[in-house]
Amino acid sequence: MTAPAAAPIEHPLLETRDLTRILPAVVPVTLVKDVSLRIGHSEFVAITGPSGSGKSSLLYLLGLLDRPTGGEVWISGTETDRLSSGELAHIRLEKIGFVFQFHFLLPEFTALENVMIPMQRLGKLPSREQHEHAEGLLAGLGLEDFLNRRPEQLSGGQRQRVAVARALANSPDLILADEPTGSLDSVATEQVFESLQKIVETQQTTIIAVTHDMDLANRMERRVHLVDGQIDYDRKQ
Amino acid sequence: MILLFRIAATHVRNRMRQTVVSTLGVALGVGFSVAMAGLMEGSQRDFMSTLIEAIPHVEIQDEQRAPALQPASERFDAVAFHGLRPKEDLRGIRNPTEALASLRDWVNGSMTQRLSGQAVLRYSGQDIGLTLTGVVPRDELDVSKIEDDMRQGSLKDLEVTSNGLVLGRKAAQRLGADVGDTVTLTSANGVAKRFKIVGLFHTGITASDEGFAYAPLKAVQILLEKPDIINSISIRLSDIGEANDVASRAERQLGYKAVSWEEANEGLMEAFFVRNVIMYTVVGAILVVAGFGIFNIVSTIVHEKAKDIAILKSLGFPETDIQQIFVLEGLVIGVLGAIAGSVLGFGLSSYLATVKFELTTDVEVTRLPIYFSVLHYAIACLLALFSSAIAGLIPARKAARLNPVDIIRGAT
Ligand SMILES: Nc1ncnc2c1ncn2[C@@H]1O[C@H](COP(=O)(O)OP(=O)(O)OP(=O)(O)O)[C@@H](O)[C@H]1O
Numbered sequence: 301m302t303a304p305a306a307a308p309i310e311h312p313l314l315e316t317r318d319l320t321r322i323l324p325a326v327v328p329v330t331l332v333k334d335v336s337l338r339i340g341h342s343e344f345v346a347i348t349g350p351s352g353s354g355k356s357s358l359l360y361l362l363g364l365l366d367r368p369t370g371g372e373v374w375i376s377g378t379e380t381d382r383l384s385s386g387e388l389a390h391i392r393l394e395k396i397g398f399v400f401q402f403h404f405l406l407p408e409f410t411a412l413e414n415v416m417i418p419m420q421r422l423g424k425l426p427s428r429e430q431h432e433h434a435e436g437l438l439a440g441l442g443l444e445d446f447l448n449r450r451p452e453q454l455s456g457g458q459r460q461r462v463a464v465a466r467a468l469a470n471s472p473d474l475i476l477a478d479e480p481t482g483s484l485d486s487v488a489t490e491q492v493f494e495s496l497q498k499i500v501e502t503q504q505t506t507i508i509a510v511t512h513d514m515d516l517a518n519r520m521e522r523r524v525h526l527v528d529g530q531i532d533y534d535r536k537q
Numbered sequence: 538m539i540l541l542f543r544i545a546a547t548h549v550r551n552r553m554r555q556t557v558v559s560t561l562g563v564a565l566g567v568g569f570s571v572a573m574a575g576l577m578e579g580s581q582r583d584f585m586s587t588l589i590e591a592i593p594h595v596e597i598q599d600e601q602r603a604p605a606l607q608p609a610s611e612r613f614d615a616v617a618f619h620g621l622r623p624k625e626d627l628r629g630i631r632n633p634t635e636a637l638a639s640l641r642d643w644v645n646g647s648m649t650q651r652l653s654g655q656a657v658l659r660y661s662g663q664d665i666g667l668t669l670t671g672v673v674p675r676d677e678l679d680v681s682k683i684e685d686d687m688r689q690g691s692l693k694d695l696e697v698t699s700n701g702l703v704l705g706r707k708a709a710q711r712l713g714a715d716v717g718d719t720v721t722l723t724s725a726n727g728v729a730k731r732f733k734i735v736g737l738f739h740t741g742i743t744a745s746d747e748g749f750a751y752a753p754l755k756a757v758q759i760l761l762e763k764p765d766i767i768n769s770i771s772i773r774l775s776d777i778g779e780a781n782d783v784a785s786r787a788e789r790q791l792g793y794k795a796v797s798w799e800e801a802n803e804g805l806m807e808a809f810f811v812r813n814v815i816m817y818t819v820v821g822a823i824l825v826v827a828g829f830g831i832f833n834i835v836s837t838i839v840h841e842k843a844k845d846i847a848i849l850k851s852l853g854f855p856e857t858d859i860q861q862i863f864v865l866e867g868l869v870i871g872v873l874g875a876i877a878g879s880v881l882g883f884g885l886s887s888y889l890a891t892v893k894f895e896l897t898t899d900v901e902v903t904r905l906p907i908y909f910s911v912l913h914y915a916i917a918c919l920l921a922l923f924s925s926a927i928a929g930l931i932p933a934r935k936a937a938r939l940n941p942v943d944i945i946r947g948a949t
């Protein structure tokens with residue numbers, strides 16, 4: 301492993317070098333182009349940009365859900381290019397949590413079960429502790445009264461908070477959120493945003509959140525602005 | 538694994554009606570195959586035991602498998618004969634007493650000697666051709682079942698009446714003869730001898746009821762002018778499994794062709810084999826159809842649950858997990874179907890075993906012979922599980938390869 305060039309962050313949690321994703325087609329579509337980022341632990345980063353600028357595409361690449369056509373993604377000092385799909389899945393399971401714009405919960409399982417599923421798959425905690433941990437996460441997001449409700453019995457904001465709790469289940473180093481408040485009203489938005497902020501403050505977790513909401517983006521400590529799949533600016537605020 | 542099974546179970550539960558239908562498909566396949574296998578094997582065993590009762594386990598015949606070697610060829614390899622016409626010879630096994638004694642030394646079972654030949658029976662101006670078999674009644678009773686078919690008199694009566702004759706009842710009816718009547722038998726060489734009817738048999742097989750007769754061996758040897766010659770030895774073994782070994786040893790020892798019941802009924806064995814192949818082909822076809830049902834339902838679930846697959850993948854479930862979930866769904870249906878099918882098959886066989894047929898030709902009541910064997914259930918269930926696993930695997934592989942990004946993009 302070559303040492304990264306001198307940069308403000310010593311041991312980045314996440315680093316990309318000239319990350320590029322081109323969709324092969326008759327007329328190839330460039331989703332992300334030459335994105336180089338270094339993101340450390342406990343950062344709260346906003347990704348902004350006009351619609352169609354490649355924010356979601358970048359997030360999928362950072363979360364190892366999608367594979368780049370050029371450039372590299374490093375996670376905790378590991379280059380991910382040569383990893384098998386099983387190894388990538390394991391990194392996602394252990395180190396990365398996703399929150400999407402619309403809730404992505406398993407409809408047949410209760411809120412508690414949804415939060416427990418990643419823990420059960422990882423199998424690090426004994427099942428009693430999994431249960432307690434999941435309860436604690438949901439309670440921390442104000443959902444202690446909704447543990448045994450299925451997604452269809454919850455409001456949009458509640459579901460989104462369940463999704464946040466699930467993303468936190470295996471105490472990941474990184475949470476990737478794609479417009480987590482995009483489908484919520486201002487009250488619910490505030491609740492979800494505050495819970496995210498609390499996570500960054502209390503746990504050693506980095507959150508990268510795509511948002512259209514300039515107000516929220518301004519409240520985050522760092523902002524990466526994309527235009528046409530390229531970084532327009534990347535600044536601390 | 539438990540987690541994957543729980544996820545699979547929720548998917549299957551969501552499509553209850555389709556699951557029930559697919560399960561029924563598998564159950565029918567398993568049930569019918571079990572019942573059919575029971576019936577097939579039952580009838581085969583029934584037939585075989587009747588056959589083994591009826592025929593000798595080993596029969597030594599008065600012929601050789603290869604033409605007799607000339608003494609010169611036996612001694613010198615280079616000697617060969619062509620176009621040789623061997624000396625006319627009386628056909629038959631000579632010195633039967635000696636041959637039987639040497640066999641009795643080591644064969645575990647009973648045996649009887651026979652001399653058969655053609656003769657014409659004349660009574661009250663009518664002639665019929667017969668196959669006349671000379672027997673030693675006491676030995677014959679140990680080996681053949683002819684005594685069971687006696688309608689009048691007994692084979693034992695041949696012991697006390699040196700010119701006694703046991704005749705098929707149909708032949709006797711045709712001639713108008715009855716027990717106690719005296720008839721004349723004439724051999725092909727023109728020798729005539731008077732016999733007294735002491736018994737009548739009825740086997741149900743027309744050819745033997747009309748064309749067979751038994752007489753004491755000595756009397757037949759005189760009639761056919763073959764003193765101290767027989768043309769077959771029939772052996773009934775205590776253990777029929779030894780038949781092939783006994784036959785080949787007897788053949789080596791005596792130099793005459795010895796045929797085991799298995800060799801004699803080779804064609805039949807092949808027919809049974811072919812029948813089993815056909816049966817399992819049909820069973821296989823039923824299970825393939827059931828497999829299509831499973832394929833259909835699992836494919837539907839994969840399609841319906843694309844979003845859940847994307848969720849699981851984004852959570853960090855590897856492709857192998859996704860594949861397992863859907864293979865499990867196929868297997869769940871397969872296992873349920875196999876259990877239901879085994880119950881169905883058992884019920885069906887049990888019912889068939891109680892069905893009675895009244896055959897017009899006979900007073901006896903016949904039942905369908907059903908053979909119950911764990912093996913039938915095991916084979917049918919394994920086939921069902923195998924086909925359901927394959928049927929689940931095809932859509933499962935597709936599910937595992939689904940690209941989560943496409944699905945997430947499509948859903949948001
Ligand atoms: N499968 C595809 N085929 C063709 N073009 C695509 C495909 N997926 C994405 N794109 C295009 O790639 C570009 C980037 O998409 P992306 O979803 O990353 O944008 P975004 O910044 O998240 O937009 P939004 O704010 O509207 O969510 C868009 O112009 C989009 O139309």
Ligand SMILES: [Mg+2]
Nearest residue numbers: 355356357478
């Ligand atoms: Mg987007």
